[in-house]
Amino acid sequence: MAATSDNKIILYTNHRCPWAHRAHIILSELNIPFEEVIIDLDRPRDPWYLEINPRGLVPSISYNGVILTESGIIxxxxxxxxxxxxxxxxxxxxxxxxxxxxxxxVDTLFSKTQGILFKLGTVTSEAVLEKLSGEYVAAVAKEVEPLLKDAAPFFGGSKKLTLAEVLSGSFLIRILTLSSAGVYPASIVSGLKEKTPNFYKWAEAVSAHPSVTNIFDKDVIIEGTKTRLQKQRSQI
Ligand SMILES: N[C@@H](CCC(=O)N[C@@H](CS)C(=O)NCC(=O)O)C(=O)O
Structure with a gap:
């Protein structure tokens, strides 16, 4: 069924969250109208939101009154x-x-590579950060690069975004932005460029797509990530 304004969608979101960003990408790509409710993640969730999503996470959607949670499922x-x-x-x-x-x-991207980046907040030493950067680039080269041989520019030769890009775009734009800004090791972006040309070209095309850039505020993400990494590292 094509998207119609008969379907009432409310998206509970926060623009800093890469998982919620997935929902924005697909709604933009499908050109589906929706109402947006921003959830403040800097304070405990209100009871009304915990009734919508007992896990207290974003994103959630209300689809004609039925609640769905988890970005991949949405x-x-x-x-x-x-x-x-x-x-x-x-x-x-x-x-x-x-x-x-x-x-x-998508399973490969998240199970074999993305977890390495989640560890960046758990280390402070430059040497260990560089080691993680090398591990990340090596994992992308081994596991993901071969799967993007025919990307043109999107997955499987598609000229338009596919669900593969919907689920990965918010993470790709963060990797390129944060590594170029030196918040993540700069060697990530240089390593990807040199060792994973298919991935790099694909990630650049995805990160430039209007459905992906739509709610992405580069300065807010850079500052927010710096603060988060500092906080995580101060707790080590
Ligand atoms: N597996 C969830 C992850 C969502 C998630 O972790 N959202 C974070 C923001 S990026 C959140 O709501 N955190 C709130 C909190 O931990 O209090 C999904 O894919 O939807």
Whole structure:
């Protein structure tokens, strides 16, 4: 079913959150109107929000009054509910295979590479930061680079974003921005450029896409990440 204004969507979000950013990317890409409610993550969640999402996390959506949580599930649901080039239906010719390939790609990106970056807040020594940077680039080279051989510019040769980019774009734009700004080791971006040309080209194309840049405030993300890393590191 195409998106119609009959479906009432409320997105509970915070623009600093990469998981919530996924929901913004897919809503923008599908051109679906929605109401936005910003959740302040700097203070405890209000009881009304805990009734919506007992985990207290963003994003959540209300879809005609039904609540869905977890960014991956929300994105998959919106893609299934609104057939588009983002994701073929499983019963379309080649659809099940393409869905499996996208699933494998996203699973690989998050299970084999992204966790290394989450460790950046747990170390202070320059040498260990450089080691993590090297580990990250090596993991991208081994696990992800081969899966992007035919990206043109998006996953599987697609000219438009796919669900693979919806689920990874908010993280890619942060990696490139934060590494270029020196908040993450600068060797991440130089290493990716040198050792993973398919990934780098793809990540640049995704990070420049209007559905991805839409709510991304570079200065806020740089300052917010600096503060978060300092706080995490002060607790070591
Ligand atoms: N697995 C969740 C992760 C969402 C998440 O961690 N959101 C963070 C903000 S980036 C949050 O709401 N944190 C609130 C808190 O921990 O108090 C998803 O994919 O939706």
């Amino acid at each position: 994105s998959q649901f919106l893609a299934d509910e609104n057939p588009s080039e983002l994701l073929p239906a499983s019963n379309a010719p080649g659809g099940a295979l393409k869905r499996a390939q996208i699933n494998f790609f």
